[in-house]
Amino acid sequence: MLDLAFIREHPDLIKDVARRRKTAVDVDALLALDADLRETRRRAEFLRAEQNRLSRSIQQAGPDKEAREGFIAQGRAVAAELKELEPRERDLEARLREYLLLVPNIPDASVPEGAGEEDNVEIKRVGQPRQFDFEPLDHVALMQGQDWLDLERAAKVAGSRSYILKGDAVLLELALMQFALQRIAAKGFQPLDVPVLAREYCFFGNGQFPRGREQTYSLPEDEVYLVGTAEVSITGMHTGEILREQDLPIRYVGYSPCFRREAGTYGKDTRGILRVHQFYKVEQYVICRADHEESVRWHEDLLRNSEEIVEALELPYRVLNICTGDLGDAKVKGYDIECWIPSEGRYRETHSDSYFHDYQARRADLRYRDADGVVRYVHTLNNTALASTRTIIALLENHQQRDGTVRIPMALRPYLGGRETLGKPWRG
């Protein structure tokens, strides 16, 4: 959410931003509601002041019955008008907020202009895609050859985009989570295991709602929703708080399952476990002072943390600067890390590193008191440390061996009991 006063003063900038981000926002309707609300509120406040004056007069009138009755009659008239005005005031507030929630954030000047993902700009490429001296398998063939994956029964249990991991694949999944969690924790991030069933306000605060509603699983009976990332719950944790500046920055590393409906993706990435409804993720989350330079520093730091993880797993990757048309509404700027997927002969997204300035903080009403005692909205950032399924794909495909086993990268071995390979030889 942006500052209403800012929108009021820069309507053309907002319209331009909305156009560049391909986001529909009716700025004129928003401003009309704002004007209407301000006028309504001005009148209501005048009446409330009148009411307070009359209330005092009634007390001061004491036993003077006549004066008393006069004031009470006046009070009745004021109350009658307020009774009409107040519902209108509330209604305008609610409608204005609905519009406000749809206004996207303002991208940083360093965000490339573009219509969609094809315009994202590669800013870095690390590692060489491996040259195989045998015919490499894709993750599905590889995993099925090892009896690590059962997609048919998963579909029977839970429908499409589900999976059942088996055997070493399960151990690998847990090892990856441990590996990422411990690595980030060692940098001073506090590990967090948060609720994955969260209330609606968390999703509004984080920026998922109202626009992303159809991507979220809901449990209407209990008025909770399944989070698509721990970020939602972490934002919800601090909603409505005023933090102390000396407690900033707050650094968390959250671990959670993630649920995504993937509505509207029929026919896209249908093979294997690249695009699934449920996976696990270790997520970095930072709350810092309201300072652009500090946000930028953290954004780069979080990227570096994730790069180190990918490098330790010996995966070739590249980093993209996400363009205006592909950037989520709430973000000021975002980097994606994409890992090399041999079977596709291309890089695929495994990480997303974002900063928001005070956009999420305004929605979530998350503030801090600075050294001068001024209350400000915090800045928030987050980045994937490691997402289970996509990392499993990249790791298995990149480190597969001729005989169908998989070499475990050195850094991961401590989390797999010191083993050097996964699986049994079954081909070659």
Place this chain on the structure above:
RNA sequence: GGAGAGAUGGCAGAGUGGUCGAUUGCAGCGGUCUUGAAAACCGCAGCCCGCAAGGGCCGGAGGUUCGAAUCCUCCUCUCUCCGCCA
């Protein structure tokens, strides 16, 4: 799931229809005193909208009333007991 109790400022804890944004204690900030610290004493202190005047905020949302922290309804959360349960 059933029965009951409660929710007030950073914390503790008064206040049951009329200058109550709210007594008080602790913590906090500033000052006096002190070589320094502690103690003592004095003072300042919450959040939101507004340039201001002013208005709003006592878990949240409605309602009753000229007037609500106080009365009514719904919701959320916490605690106690019973049931169920990994």
